[in-house]
Amino acid sequence: MTRSGPIPETVTLHVPFRVVKRGGRKEMQLPEGVKQPRRTDSTLVKALARAFRWKRMLESGKFTTIAELAEREGIASSYMTRVLRLTLLAPDIVELILDGKQGQEFTLSQGLEPFPLAWNHQAPHFSL
Template identity: 45%
Template sequence: MEGSFRDRGAAKVSRDERTVTVHVPLTFRRKGGRKVVISPTGELQRPARARYIDDALLRSLVQAFEWKRMLDEGECVSVSELAGATKLNHSFVSRVLRLTLLAPDVVEAILDGSQGTLVQRQAFLRGLPHRWAEQLP
């Protein structure tokens, strides 16, 4: 089988060019009950930080920007009218609308799931610092 491949650098391609074989010099070891990757230099390779999408926070953020659009375009002229139209409590609508005041970096982190588990919806609904720099965890 080895003779049926042509060498193209680190990858070998079969004569019919339907199969590619790549050799990656890695070692897998168990550490603390988990498998870890050891690089060719012997260094432990840490996995990229896992993304955590907080569905409740994401839905609230989307809802807040939708409600802001409705207010900006005049579909509802006040938060009270918006609360009536959505059949929700005025206080709740006001708190959710505060999410539109989040720093752009925080909004982006929530959207791509890199905000971490310490950023939670309830904390944002209780209140936000006015300065964007103070909003970052």
């Protein structure tokens, strides 16, 4: 293999993106129209897992109150109550979150806000 010219010392590559804050950390976002790779939000997935684990612990009778369980877990009962609310999400929304298809706008802080309990009213609330 032969080269027709000298190898340049510097190569400049332009990649359009913007930096946005998401869940307390900075993230690169591609411009609109460019297909974004699917990426699960590990914070949101972890919160869902904790919520369903706590629900099972309460339903098993091992703990009788949220306050008792929260004390054992070392967190505030008010936070645990908000996270437990995630167990009321529609199954299709939970699936979207686990598959990383919930959209960039849907974060844990949005998921912890009050939302409609009727499954058919949840998707519009979260802009899904």
